[in-house]
Amino acid sequence: MNSVIEMIEGLGRSVLNALARLGLAGRFFLAILMVIGVPLRRFSLLVRELYFSGVRSLLIIVVSGTFVGMVLAIQGYEVLQRFGSAETLGVLVALSLVRELGPVVTALLFAGRAGSAVTAEIGLMQATDQIAAMDMMAVNPIARIISPRFLASVVSLPLLACMFSAAGVFGAYLVGVKLIGIDDGSFWSQMQAGVDFRLDIVNGLIKSLVFGVAVGLIAVFEGYYAPPTAEGVSSATTRTVVTSSLAVLMLDFVLTVWMFRGLNG
Amino acid sequence: MPLPAACMDHEMSVVKSAPTHPDPLIEIKDVHFAYDERPILRGLSLSVRKGEVLAVMGGSGSGKTTLLGLIGGRILPNKGKILVDGQNVPKLDRAALYALRTRFGMLFQFGALFTDLSVFDNVAFPYREQTNLPESVIRDLVLLKLQAVGLRGAAGLMPSQLSGGMARRVALARAVALDPMLMLYDEPFTGLDPISTGIVARLIRRLNDAFGLTSLVVTHDLDASLKIADRVIVLAEGQVYRDLTPDDVRTTTDAFVRQFADGLPDGPVPFHYPAPPLLDQLLGKTVAGPNGGGTP
Amino acid sequence: MKKSKFDLAVGLFVAAGILALVFLAMKVGNLTGLETSEGYRVEARFDNIGGLKVRAPVKSAGVVVGRVDSITLDSQTYEAKAILRIDQNYKFSKDTIASILTSGLLGEQYVSLEAGGDSVYLGQGDRISKTQPAMILEKLISQFLFSKASESTGTSK
DSSP, rough: OOOHHHHHHHHHHHHHHHHHHHHHHHHHHHHHHHHHHHHHSSSHHHHHHIIIIIIHHHHHHHHHHHHHHHHHHHHHHHHGGGTTGGGGGGHHHIIIIIIIHHHHHHHHHHHHIIIHHHHHHHHHHHHTTTHHHHHHHTTHIOOOOOOOHHHHHHHHHHHHHHHHHHHHHHHHHIIIIIIIIOHHHHHHHHHHHHHOOIIIIIHHHHHHHHHHHHHHHHHEEEEEESSSHHHHHHHHOOOOHHHHHHHHHHHHHHHHHHHHHTTTO | OOOOOOOSOOTTTOOOOOOOOOSEEEEEEEEEEEEEEEEEEEEEEEEEEEOOEEEEEETSSSSSSHHHHHTTTSSSEEEEEEETEEEEGGGGOOOHHHHTTEEEEEOOOOOOOOTSSSSHHHHHHHHHHOOOHHHHHHHHHHHHHHHHTTTTGTTTSGGGGOHHHHHOOOOHHHTTTOOOEEEEEEEETTOEEEEEEHHHHHHHHHHHHHOOOEEEOOSSSSHHHHHHEEEEEEETTEEEEEEEOOHHHHHOOOOOHHHHHHOSSSSSSSSSOOOOOHHHHHTTTTTTOTTOOOOO | OOOHHHHHHHHHHHHHHHHHHHHHIIIISTTTTTTSSSSEEEEEEEEEEETTTTTTTEEEEEEEEEEEEEEEEEEETTTTEEEEEEEETOOOOOOOOOEEESSSTSSSSEEEEOOSSSSSOOOEEEEEEEEOOOOHHHHHHHHHHHHHHHHHHHHHH
């Protein structure tokens, strides 16, 4: 009996803790937004973080995109040729990439590649008093350290998602047209007829922008509030990847429902 | 309060409560602070006179580091006033606090150098952030500060390439970059070899006298601080326990200070964390304490 | 020296991202097409729209001239009301016939416009009065069976 009560108590406590943490994250987000102008005015701060978050993630994104596109082409062709419509492969691949896989897979890879690095870096700065030292030098660490990293994530993710999708289309072109032998012209023309700029490409961009906000916020938040120990920083890094991935997938569902509402005529 | 006025005087006798000074830079009045319900400071009052090097000592958890956080405005007290140069720190808004902090220099426990910046850029950081000086002037100032701590030759190194003592000295150069009025030192000797400890201790004294600073050194390294301090304050139970001159510390018969000065394992500060009698616990007569881990 | 390395790499990175977006917009998507150009909206009512979807193409002689903007049911007449957005470069006469056709046997449905001979053109908010509903396979089959049945009863007389 006691153990049941303890269990319920424990559950209640963890729910309360989670809510308190969410509230803390919300306040942290506001604090970042208040000083988001700093990295825009001091562009070199942003450029440095764009280098570490964006440029360093470029290779993994482009390579992954190409392979995802190639696999999509093979799988898509296998199904489509059963219905005799293999030439619509371009639409299938492009829509999958632009609407879903581009933003989502890029965000997941980005969380693992750049988000975890940002958390570890900020966590170590916190553990070695670098953030406290900056604060004592009358330099706001949220403005100087946190907001450029956050903004870099928001800027990088949409760009990376575009590259992922473009690489994926290229990979599908290689497999579909060069390897399988789908007609070049109908591959592209079907794709252009089926992909809408605003509804598909812009919506995909909006998604990756939202993911950029989510992954960036989680990464800097976990780092900033990581316990200042080796164990604390390493578990914060893990939490960044896990929480960002879950957040991205859940946000993707919400955004997809919202974007494609009422489109079923 | 009984108030012996002077304190630069090394012949001073033992005083048991916080003295006030004719010209204090920091005045702390009846400050209470609890961390998660655990009281750290209970009515702490002390003052720091302009120009002196004050060593604050005490065991782990006695609130030494908390004291620095309070003076720097990084943590807020539950109660009490903290006057620095006439301004009550806990009541300042962010802009005023930051304005005040530009006149502080703080040396953190392990230096807290920015690991992504070179030694030169670390020392240049305060100038680049807080002033509009041209880069050529900054360069000269940085080289002068590095020269003062003997590390001009290390300007191009990264913090990861420095030894503990060198990192501490670079951090010191960075802390005094903007010619502060007040220097705060958080355990400046921790983890240093005797030579480095001596170098850092002498630098603290020399910088204090050369630039007319006031220095507050939080430490548990008695030897090093006795060499450089004008006055030693011992914290215990969240209050000022003793206010002594270095000579007093060497000669006092106070059991607590003696235990601290001589490094005795047991004394007024007990060796054992509070626990039920060992025999009772072994025989299972008492329930284990929170950290006891015994079986009921 | 270190800064310029960042600058160059980040500049290339941003350029590559924008290039990828342009590629998606121009080559993969249809930014060059109708979507961005201004158009005018006309209304067409159908007894049955079948499987017509919002964003389905509006074609004339096989050329895409617009898209279906919205589809609603008129609760008074129980007709489907489709709003068609048509590229302003194309003019259609008042007596144009709108019909819902299917591309291929199982392809998507679209609205086909057949221009009439009227000299007055359709404008914003106008209504296409002559429409032809979608062909529903079940109805076609039942019509066919019915006509066959009536044929056979007719010949047997």
